[in-house]
Amino acid sequence: MVSLTWRYYLYRATLSSGFYLPVSVVYMEAKGLSLADIGLVQGAFLFAMVAAELPTGYLGDRLGRRAALAVGNTVVVAVMVGFTLADSTAGFLAVYVLWAVGWTFRTGTADAWLYEMLVERGRGESYSRISGRAESTLLVVSAVGALCAGLLYTVDQTLPFYVNGVLAGFGVPLLYSLPATRDCDGPDCSPLGVREAASVLRTQLTRPAIRWVVVYAALFNVAFSVTRVFEQPAMRAIGVPVVGLGVVYAAFKLVSAAAASATGAVHDRLGTRGVLLLLAPATGVLYASFAVVPLLLLPVLFFRRAVQTVTRPVRNAYVNDRVDDAGRATVLSGVSMVLSVASGTANVLGGHVAESVGPVAFLSATGVSVAVVAGGVWLWTEPVREPSAAPTGA
Template sequence: MGSLVRRYYLYRASLSSGFYVPVSVVYMESRGLGLPEIGLVQGTFLFSMVVWELPTGYLGDRLGRRTALALGSVVTVAVMAGFALADSTLGFAAVYALWAVAWTFKTGTADAWLYELLASGGDEDEFSRITGRADSTLRLVSGGAALSAGLLYTLDPALPFLANAALAAIGLPVLFTLPRTHGADGRGPEDPDDGVPSSDEDPSPDRDPSPIGVREAAGVLREQLSRPSIRWIVAYAALFNLVFSVTRVFEQPAMRSVGVPVAGLGVLYAGFKLVSAVASSVTGAVHDRLGTRGVLFLLVPVVGVTYGAFALLPVLVVPALFVRRGLQRITRPVRTEYVNDRVEDVGRATVLSGVSMALTLVSGTGNVLGGRIAEAVGPVRFLSTVGVVVSLAGGILWIGTRPIRDAPADTAAS
């Protein structure tokens, strides 16, 4: 099992996007795309994720988890090579649409494979420890890759993408040394000792114990979203998800506008990884201290003050980006736990998927519409304005609707 787990760590490391993320937007700018076009192609990625979520999940169930992961790695290699070749808005939009396919193939599948493998030997209690170490390995590799991204870009703008293609390719031979799991691959395991009970569902607590039909799923989603305890937290989360998403898209032009060199972007992104890791490690303690209501209310003052500050002093956009990552890393799991606690087991995956799709669609729309505004007023001023306006709207929503409610069960009445 020890050798198997090490290979799993190596595979997870191959999922890093650390080489390309720190220079992805400045690279598109160097290829002649303006901020409206960049917002459009980034929105294409998010919209494509919504479109492909169900088809790739179906294919993953039919083909098996390991095969789905392999397809995700193959498509990722093609995407990274496509970045190096693309030189138009249409070309980058096609690359991002394909990137969404790779992303949806891999989302949650690696963890599901690991859980099933551990459960086959009665070692499922090891899941949190192993996934935690796998995530740490991924962050470590991503941080190291980010440090070199700026230097590679200065040597040749295509090099970070080719390096990420090579990293993704490493995952393919590693994958085929890992055993299949029984139910998801449609046949018995390669090694009888690696067998698990037949299951085509993600075993994480966020998923349904059994699938439901499309009509039933629509009914469950409509019923759950009519409840104030779900409806208003989704609206509240969508506001701040919009801020976080447009910030991620336009942060590189914003940093460049305040004097950060391309070579320095990789260093900052490595720092972002460190802040995210630290924030993840203290999320439980912060939640225990402030409670769900206190943690989620933090979004209003922290976003308002942080984004308002760099309206007055633009260079403060750099520390604001660190704050954004820490804040998002702490609040996201607290929000997910809140929703989980307020939906029943049957339909849980449907509700969580519906919430995720809603947030993704809002973010994608913000990216597409925001690009033209950012081009007109400048990325720093645009991000500051969005942050302050959303903070004010979030405060009004918090007071007017009480999005965090104590009772797990409530009626559809507001």
């Protein structure tokens, strides 16, 4: 069992994007793409994820967990090669759409396989511990990859993508060294049909207790998503060299790991209402700060990682508490799809604004605007509500 667990850790390490992510936007700029073009391809990635979520989920159920994960890793290898071949906006659009499809084959499936494998062996209670260690392994490998990314890029601009492709390729034989699980089995494992899923989503996402917290979260997702897309040009604008980008991204991973370990304590201390309420003033003040002192952009980028790491499970726990068991996964997927659509739209439209005013000014104005609008949503709608005030309406 120890050998099996370590093989799973190694597989999770092959999901790292650390070798290419720190230089991906800089690479597209070097290929002649404008910030508007980069916003377009990043937005296309999110829209393609939304479109591919249900079809790939269906295919994943038909193929089985291991096969679906193997398809995901294989697609990533193709995407890394595609990065090295693309030299136009259309080429990068195709790469990002393909990447989105591969991403949806892997989202949640690795965790589902782990849970099923442990339960089948009577070790379901080990899931949280093993899953946490697997995530730590992924973050450590990503941090090492980020440290190498800038150096590899200075040797050859395509080298980070080839290295990441080789890493993803190792995941396929590792997967098939792991045991298959029974996947969907048992009386409680019948997936919702398309009509049932649509009905659940319509009913649950229109309830005030869920609708307004999703709107509130979507606003910050817009700010944080455009920050992720345009942070590399913004860092370059304030003087961070390409080699330095890798060091900064490695530090991002360490901050995310620390934030993940502190999430439970923060949630216990502040509660759901406190965690989400503080988003508005903290985002407004911090994003305004680097409009005055541009170097303050760097600590704000660390803030974004930490806040997203902490607030995602807090938000999902809030939704979980207000939805019945039947359809819970469907509702969480629906929330994720709403956030992706909002972020994709912001990326496409934001690229043109960033091109005209500069990435630093654009990110600052976006963060402040989102904080103001979100503050109004909080005051007028009370997005976080007690479960007793929000019946499930199933």
